[in-house]
Amino acid sequence: MTAGVTYAPGLTPLTGQVPDDQILVRSRKVTKRFGGLVAVNAVDFDIPRGSIVSLIGPNGAGKTTFFNMITGAYVPTSGEISFDGHDIVTTKGSKVRSLKPHQVTALGIGRTFQNIRLFGTMSALDNVLVGQHVHLRSRWWDAVIRSPRNHAEEEASIERGHELLRFVGLDERPHAWARNLPYGDQRRLEIARALATSPKLLLLDEPTAGMNASETRDLTDFIRRLRSELGLTVLLIEHDMRVVMGISDRVTVLDYGEVLAEGSPDEVRANPRVIEAYLGRGAAEGA
Amino acid sequence: MSSLISPVRVESTGGLPSWLRRIGGTVTGWPAFYRAQYASNPRRVILLTLMVIGIFVYPIAYQAVPSSITRALPIPSSTVVVFMLIFGIMAIGLNIVIGFAGLLDLGYVAFYAIGAYTAAFLASPHFGGLSIVLFSDLPAGFPGIHLPFSVILILAAAVAATFGALLGAPTLRLRGDYLAIVTLGFGEIVPIFFKNLVNVNFSFLFIRLENANLTGGPLGINPIDAPSFFGIKFGVISGWAPVYLGLGLVIIAIVIARNLERSRMGRAWMAIREDEIAAEMMGVNTVRTKLLAFALGAAFAGCAGALQASYQGATTSDFFMFSTSILVVIMIILGGIGNIWGVLLGAVVVQYVDKTLLSWIGNRLSDVGAATGLEQLGRINPSTFSFLLLGITLVAMMRFRPEGFLPSRQRAAELHTAPPGEALGSSALFEEEGVIEELDPTEPGGEEDPEILEAPDETPGDQEPPP
Numbered sequence: 135m136t137a138g139v140t141y142a143p144g145l146t147p148l149t150g151q152v153p154d155d156q157i158l159v160r161s162r163k164v165t166k167r168f169g170g171l172v173a174v175n176a177v178d179f180d181i182p183r184g185s186i187v188s189l190i191g192p193n194g195a196g197k198t199t200f201f202n203m204i205t206g207a208y209v210p211t212s213g214e215i216s217f218d219g220h221d222i223v224t225t226k227g228s229k230v231r232s233l234k235p236h237q238v239t240a241l242g243i244g245r246t247f248q249n250i251r252l253f254g255t256m257s258a259l260d261n262v263l264v265g266q267h268v269h270l271r272s273r274w275w276d277a278v279i280r281s282p283r284n285h286a287e288e289e290a291s292i293e294r295g296h297e298l299l300r301f302v303g304l305d306e307r308p309h310a311w312a313r314n315l316p317y318g319d320q321r322r323l324e325i326a327r328a329l330a331t332s333p334k335l336l337l338l339d340e341p342t343a344g345m346n347a348s349e350t351r352d353l354t355d356f357i358r359r360l361r362s363e364l365g366l367t368v369l370l371i372e373h374d375m376r377v378v379m380g381i382s383d384r385v386t387v388l389d390y391g392e393v394l395a396e397g398s399p400d401e402v403r404a405n406p407r408v409i410e411a412y413l414g415r416g417a418a419e420g421a
Numbered sequence: 422m423s424s425l426i427s428p429v430r431v432e433s434t435g436g437l438p439s440w441l442r443r444i445g446g447t448v449t450g451w452p453a454f455y456r457a458q459y460a461s462n463p464r465r466v467i468l469l470t471l472m473v474i475g476i477f478v479y480p481i482a483y484q485a486v487p488s489s490i491t492r493a494l495p496i497p498s499s500t501v502v503v504f505m506l507i508f509g510i511m512a513i514g515l516n517i518v519i520g521f522a523g524l525l526d527l528g529y530v531a532f533y534a535i536g537a538y539t540a541a542f543l544a545s546p547h548f549g550g551l552s553i554v555l556f557s558d559l560p561a562g563f564p565g566i567h568l569p570f571s572v573i574l575i576l577a578a579a580v581a582a583t584f585g586a587l588l589g590a591p592t593l594r595l596r597g598d599y600l601a602i603v604t605l606g607f608g609e610i611v612p613i614f615f616k617n618l619v620n621v622n623f624s625f626l627f628i629r630l631e632n633a634n635l636t637g638g639p640l641g642i643n644p645i646d647a648p649s650f651f652g653i654k655f656g657v658i659s660g661w662a663p664v665y666l667g668l669g670l671v672i673i674a675i676v677i678a679r680n681l682e683r684s685r686m687g688r689a690w691m692a693i694r695e696d697e698i699a700a701e702m703m704g705v706n707t708v709r710t711k712l713l714a715f716a717l718g719a720a721f722a723g724c725a726g727a728l729q730a731s732y733q734g735a736t737t738s739d740f741f742m743f744s745t746s747i748l749v750v751i752m753i754i755l756g757g758i759g760n761i762w763g764v765l766l767g768a769v770v771v772q773y774v775d776k777t778l779l780s781w782i783g784n785r786l787s788d789v790g791a792a793t794g795l796e797q798l799g800r801i802n803p804s805t806f807s808f809l810l811l812g813i814t815l816v817a818m819m820r821f822r823p824e825g826f827l828p829s830r831q832r833a834a835e836l837h838t839a840p841p842g843e844a845l846g847s848s849a850l851f852e853e854e855g856v857i858e859e860l861d862p863t864e865p866g867g868e869e870d871p872e873i874l875e876a877p878d879e880t881p882g883d884q885e886p887p888p
Contacts, residue, residue, distance in 0.1 A: 205702060239704035247702075253695040255831040256688070263685075264692045268704025269428030270685045274713060277684030278677050280447070282439035283431055284684065290429040291685075297425055311834070331704050332428040364426045 158183045158335055158367050159204065164213030164223070166199050166391075173199040175391040176213070181335070186361060186368045188378045190402075191388035192411060197371045198248060200388070201337055204369075205245055206238040217241055218334060240268045244333030246324040248340045248371075254313035258304055258323050261312050262295040265330025295330065302326040302356075318349050325356075335367045336360060342374050350374060354381055379403065387411070476668060480661035495781035497773055499661045503732055505772040506667030507725045512752045512764040513674045514721020519750070520759035520829070521687060522714035523694030524593070525601040528608025529749055532719040534741035535584055536577040536726025538615055541642035541736045543568045543576065558652065570648035570655075574670075574727050581723025582716040589715035593708060596697075608746045616738035641737025648731045657733050670728060671765070674721060678761050681717070690714055691831070744808065748775075751811050755818060757825030759832045766826055771811065779803040779810075 159181040166174040174196040181187050189197045202208040204215060206222065209232040215223040220241050223232045233241075244265075253261050270291060276284035299305045302322040307315070312323060321341060328336055338357070342350045354377050360366045372378050378385060378399065385402040387394040395405040402408055459466045480499065483491060491498075497505065511533060518526045541547065546565035554561055556569040568576075592603045619638035623630040636642065647656025648666060655663040681687050689710045692700035701707045730736040748771065756767020782803045790798030818825070824833045 207698070207702065234706075235701045236704045236706045239702065245702060247699065251696050251699040251702075253692050253699065255834050256691055256695060260688055260691075264688050264700065264705065265703050266429060267685055267689055267692075271431070272685055274681065274684070274686050274717070277680050277686055280443065280680055282443045285443060287429060287431040288684070290431060294425070294429050301425055313834075327703060329426060332426055366426070 156182050159215070159217050159369070161204070161215045161223075162213060164200070164203060164215060165211045166196070166203060166208060167211045173391050174203070174210075174388075177388070177391070177393055179386060179393070181367060181369055182383075184361065184365065184367055185383040186357065186370065186381050188370045188372055188382040188385045189388060190372065190375075190378055190385060191394070195388040196391040197388055198339060199391075201245065201339055201369075201371065203232075204238070204337065205243055206233045206235040217243060236268060239331050239333075242332065242334035243337065244328035244331040244335070245337040246321075246328050246339055246341060248343065250317075250320050250324055252312035252320055252323060252327070255311055257309045258299060258312055258315065258326075259292070259295050259308040261323060261327050262298050262330045263291055265327040266291050266294065266332075269332055298326045298330055299323075301329070317344060321345070321353070322356075325360075329360075329364070333366065335369060337369050337371075339371045340373060341370070342372065342377055350377060353377075357381055480664055484661065495778050497777045499664055500657065501772060501776045502664050503667050504729075504776060505769045506664070506671050507729050507732075508749065508752060508768040508772055509671050509765045510674045510725040510728070511722050511749050512756065512768040513671075513678050513761055514718045514725070515749050516753050516758065516761060516764040517678060517681065517690075517721070518714055518718035519753060520764065520832075521682060521694065522690040522711055524711060524714060525597065526604045526715070526718065527601050527746055527750065528588075528604035528606065528611075529718070529722055530741045530743065530746040531588075531608045531611035532581040532585060532722035533726040533729070533745065534612050534615060534738070535581045535719075536723030537730035537736045537740065538636060538642070538726075539577040539580045539723065540573050540727035540730040541645050542566065543573050544570070544646040544731060545642050545644060547637065547642045557646070558649070559646075567646055570646075570650070570727075570731055573731065574724055577723040577727035578720040579723075581726070582720040585716040585719025586712055589712045593711045593715060605743075605746075608743055612738045612741040615741075636738070639737065639739070641735060641739075642730075643735035643737075645730050645734050645736065647734060648728070655732065663732050667728065667732075670724065674724075675761055675765070678721075682761070686710065686713065748811075751815060753825075754815065755825055757828040757832065759829030760825070760827050763825050763827030763829065770826075774810070775804075775807045779807055 157180050159179070161177060161179045163176045163178065164174060165172065165176050177196075177200060179200070189200065191197055199208060203210045203213075203223065204217070209230055210223055210225075212225050212230060213223060214221070214225055217238070218241065221233075222238055222241075223230065225231075253264060256264070270287055272281070272284040272287050275281075296305060296308060299308055302325055304315075304319055304323055304326065312320065315323060325336075325338070325341070341357070342353055345353065357368055357370070358381060360368060370378070370382070382399050384397065385399050386396045387402060387405075387408050389411045394411055395402050395408050397405070455466070479502075483496070483499075511529065515526065515529050518524050518529075543566050545567075546563070548566055549564040551566055552562050552564055553566045553568075554563050555567065555572075557563075557567045559567055588604070588607050592600060595603060615636045616639055618635040621630050621633040621635055623633070647654045647659065648663070649655065650666075653659075653662060655666040657663070689700065689705045692703065692705055693707055693710060697707055729740070749768075752767035752771045753764040754767070755771065756765065757763025780803070783801065786801055786803070787799035790796055790800075
């Protein structure tokens with residue numbers, strides 16, 4: 135199931151070019167201030183269904199802050215974000231309302247973290263089971279009396295947990311503690327845990343950080359599989375330009391909290407403002 | 422294909438037949454379960470089996486031996502055993518709050534008091550103006566409210582859980598130290614509240630109280646009906662019978678706590694303890710889940726309180742001191758936070774030392790004093806040193822074995838740098854932070870801390886800027 139993306143590649147900006155029902159995430163004028171610091175400034179950003187979109191930019195450009203607003207971890211100072219027909223953030227006058235992170239997760243946004251945040255002394259399988267938590271229906275009294283519903287749900291979720299571990303290639307040691315796994319496995323376990331939340335959109339925050347060239351290649355292929363086999367839409371924050379240019383349908387460049395450029399990888403690569411932001415004015419003039 | 426991504430859905434499970442299959446499976450599955458456990462860890466299973474047999478045989482043996490011998494030995498009497506079990510229930514409950522969910526609750530005694538007073542209100546002649554006698558061998562028209570113990574137990578749990586939820590709702594947004602301080606205050610307020618509700622003047626709608634004596638003040642409520650099942654009384658004067666009642670309740674507590682630990686809720690509690698923000702991001706409603714831990718923990722204390730009041734036949738606010746909260750915390754730290762068997766062992770050991778061993782040592786000292794003429798020896802009362810000893814033990818434990826006698830695997834790993842298998846029992850490999858971590862498992866922090874989620878960006882070495 136490849137993307138049903140119907141937009142013409144390379145159109146800047148995307149707004150108005152893609153039918154509304156093809157847009158999974160829509161953000162309008164999203165701003166976040168930390169005290170006097172404007173981390174994200176009036177960002178408009180669309181993610182088409184079934185696409186792989188990358189968010190790049192120099193350090194401190196506001197990429198992770200933007201991530202955290204989509205997932206409900208930060209409440210924006212102003213702006214609107216909607217996901218799959220549901221409002222995540224709405225602004226009415228000066229009143230900003232945001233869903234809580236667990237509500238956003240229930241809608242279908244899964245994420246990983248820049249610095250791995252697994253539940254260290256829980257097993258790999260338990261980590262994935264926590265990911266399924268939001269969709270499980272047993273109540274505490276079901277657990278207390280081990281009701282048939284609880285029993286059936288536990289067995290089914292453990293079964294699915296093993297399947298997810300198999301999908302990311304971690305099925306050999308399901309009972310090993312997360313913190314005892316090798317680094318690359320921990321990254322993959324984080325993805326498995328995010329997949330367990332049954333997402334439509336997967337947010338990956340620097341998934342290849344700290345990986346060598348061959349691990350990076352494996353992960354790039356794996357991200358493609360997430361789309362082709364599971365039909366996911368992927369939003370990626372990434373510093374490794376080979377990864378970004380290799381798998382993205384679209385790239386958005388943030389700098390000082392504002393959208394600097396947006397378009398296909400080739401367009402962004404050729405954009406003089408992007409080169410300037412990364413390498414400085416002299417390099418841009420030389421290019 | 423995309424079945425991997427779609428959540429697990431359990432269709433309706435078919436009502437009664439599926440229940441019968443579940444129960445049947447549990448009953449017939451026992452031998453296989455026991456064999457499997459034995460195969461995986463024979464020493465543990467043998468030990469546990471011997472313990473269970475020992476607990477049931479002990480009362481019989483105690484009664485068979487002449488009292489001159491039992492008095493000479495440092496072995497616990499029936500009252501001490503019942504208190505071991507009461508505190509065992511409390512330790513199991515507090516372990517849900519502190520051990521599973523990582524919430525430091527220093528006011529746990531409040532729920533113990535609430536449970537005890539619930540029992541006192543509902544099974545005593547205290548409210549003499551009323552006469553509500555249900556399923557009791559007392560004659561109809563007997564003054565006061567008299568409900569059967571099983572009902573009282575459920576009500577005490579429900580009332581304590583309600584107060585747990587009421588306290589938790591505004592305070593569980595706090596973390597670590599702040600939560601501990603608020604619960605500590607609650608633990609002080611509740612017993613004082615019970616102590617002072619003597620001359621209550623209150624008028625609201627049709628409720629009118631004038632100089633009402635609600636709680637008996639410092640004198641407490643007395644007498645309270647002893648627990649009674651099928652005509653058998655389980656009061657303090659019934660000898661060893663109450664031990665079996667306590668054992669039954671402890672076993673129920675163990676089963677409930679273990680079922681919770683291995684459920685969706687138990688995993689959510691542990692996820693919150695490990696990393697609250699990641700748990701929230703993975704879809705755990707942290708506020709509600711923490712509230713549940715708090716309320717369920719309180720329910721255990723409520724049951725323990727009801728058992729204590731009914732067993733002793735009296736309750737006063739002096740039973741419920743701040744030191745009781747600390748005592749339960751010490752029990753679970755010594756026993757091994759997070760492990761149900763560990764905290765149970767902690768309760769048994771602390772109660773044994775406090776109530777049996779120290780007074781036995783005191784008696785022996787006075788014997789020696791009388792024999793040798795050193796009267797000063799006879800005046801030493803080791804029972805008054807119990808908190809000093811507990812404090813020293815706690816400090817020593819923090820230094821040499823911070824994870825407790827029978828630690829959970831998680832705690833042992835958290836407190837040692839070495840892999841868990843090696844770390845158990847060795848004393849050479851400690852992190853100094855271990856002590857702090859044991860007492861404060863959650864990080865303090867504001868609600869929205871940019872540093873938590875946004876670590877400084879790192880520039881990987883192989884970054885390739887666009888050409």
